Amino acid sequence: MTFERFRALHHADEPLLLPCAWDHASAAALARAGFAAIGTTSLGVAAAAGKPDAGRATRQETLALARTITGLGIPVTVDIEAGFGRTPGQVADLVARLAGLGVAGINLEDGRGTGLADASAQAKLIAAVKRRVPRVFLNARTDAFWLGLPDARALALARARAYAEAGADGVFVPGASTEHDIEALVAGAGVPLNVLVRPGVPVRRLADLGVARISYGSLLFRAALHAAVTTALGVADGEPVTAGVPSYEQVEALHRYRPASGR
Structure with a gap:
């Protein structure tokens, strides 16, 4: 039921807020805070x-992380x-x-360094993954905006449609930020739209x-790095530790966290 539960979150009355763990x-900690689902951040990993x-470079780390967090009682989607x-x-073998x-889900991106993968080849990749593993929510990411390419909206729209036709369950367009761009993507993608x-x-x-x-x-990963360095420098300068920092016991207990029954 995890796939159905995760897919339903994309068709609810409110957008799915997806924090990303590393x-x-x-x-x-994010599951305990009450989020409905969690993702992973490839940068953080x-x-x-x-x-x-x-x-x-992080195939094994990604698998290891997935293995440890799928028992937290909420759907998990993994950035591959x-x-x-x-x-x-x-790729289909990994998703399987x-x-x-x-x-419950994966992110699969078409960015390749400073450019994009061939759109037809990427659509075939998406189709191959969905044929092999139909019960995983495939969020197809297109990096036209992220890479600052000319005509990013037209590129993103064309790729979103192609990926949806290939079987993608949703599309992710990082970098799309103006209301006009987002409205156009929502109207044209044909599947649920994900933005940052x-x-x-x-x-x-x-x-x-x-x-x-x-x-x-x-x-969240970048914020955690900032908080760590800021706290370290503050303590060195004699400042009090920031209020709200979890105790040793609270953090140590996270490895035992399981959702309350019935959640």
């Missing part, structure tokens, strides 16, 4: 391992970058393995525009 503690993001494989079959661990959270822009406004899913991306 390790078990962050995932458990890569940076924590001392590896580059989007470099096909461009698929960690050189062929559609290899993730599904076997209990993962925009600090200062109310969730209610994005809901009014028709956005189905709002991802935090790497924001």
Whole structure:
């Protein structure tokens, strides 16, 4: 039922707010805070391992993280970058393995360095994954805006339609930020639209525009790094520790976190 539960969250009255974790503690803390689902951040996973993001370098770390967080009682969707494989079959094998661990969804991106993958090839990749693993929510990410390409809206719309026709359950367009762009993508994609959270822009406004899913991306990981360094420097200067920092006992208990019965 995890796939159905996760898919239903994209068709609810309010957008799905999706915070992204990078390790078990962050995932458990977010689940305990009451979020309906959690994702993973490829930047956070890569940076924590001392590896580059989007470099096909963190396949094992991604699998290991998925294995540890799928028992938290809420749907989990995993960022697999461009698929960690050189062929559609290899990518489909990975997604099947993730599904076997209990993962409800994946993000699969078309960004390739400073450009985009061939649209036809990416659509075939999406189709191959969905044929092999139909009960995983495939969120097809297109990086036309993210890479600052000319005619980004037209590119993103064309790719969103092609990916939806290939079987994608949703499309993710990071970098799309103006209301006009978002409205056009909602109207033209044909599947639920996912955008990045925009600090200062109310969730209610994005809901009014028709956005189905709002991802935090790497924001929480970057905020955690900032908080760690800020706290370290503050203590060195004799400042009190920031109020609200969890206790040792609270953090140690996260490895035992399980949802309340009936949740």
